[in-house]
Amino acid sequence: MLDHDIVVSVRTEFIPSQSVPAEQRYVFAYHISITNCGTMGAQLLSRHWIITNGEEQVQEVKGEGVIGETPYLQTGESFHYTSGTILATPVGVMQGSYRFRDDNGDEFDAPIAPFTLSVPNQIH
Numbered sequence: 001m002l003d004h005d006i007v008v009s010v011r012t013e014f015i016p017s018q019s020v021p022a023e024q025r026y027v028f029a030y031h032i033s034i035t036n037c038g039t040m041g042a043q044l045l046s047r048h049w050i051i052t053n054g055e056e057q058v059q060e061v062k063g064e065g066v067i068g069e070t071p072y073l074q075t076g077e078s079f080h081y082t083s084g085t086i087l088a089t090p091v092g093v094m095q096g097s098y099r100f101r102d103d104n105g106d107e108f109d110a111p112i113a114p115f116t117l118s119v120p121n122q123i124h
Contacts, residue, residue, distance in 0.1 A: 002038050002039065003040045003102065004042065004110070005039075006073075007034075008033070008035075009032070009033045010112070011031040012028055012115060012118075013029040013031070014028055014118070015027040024088040026090050026119060028084060028085055028092075030082070030083060032066070032082070032083070033078055034071075034078060034110075035077070036078075037075075040075065041074045041075060041103045042101065042102045043071070043101050044066065044069075044071050044099070045107070046062065046063060046065065046099040047063055047098055048060070048062050048097050050094070050095050051094050052092055054087075057088070067082075090118065091119070092116070092118075094112075094117060095112055095114040095115070097110060097112055098112065
């Protein structure tokens with residue numbers, strides 16, 4: 001088993017009640033689950049998101065923690081949260097990484113694989 005094995009899973013959701021397509025405003029929620037599958041506890045320190053809309057416009061977001069928290073995950077523990085983003089197009093992609101510090105004080109990045117944000121029935 002690896003010392004550092006953080007597994008990130010994502011579920012996305014289009015929020016039509018907050019979206020205004022005529023004004024190029026498409027609101028999406030993303031539900032994140034972060035699980036420590038490694039052999040050592042680790043604390044999430046920061047996040048780095050790269051958000052690309054359907055017109056290839058890129059926005060980078062960096063900040064401390066997630067939703068105002070810096071959760072500590074023992075081996076086998078998970079942390080779940082929901083956040084959101086606004087795109088100017090009905091389809092986009094997000095990816096990034098979380099920065100962690102393990103019990104030895106070493107910092108490492110846990111990658112977040114690209115995932116699609118899409119208004120239903122936009123991708124064929």
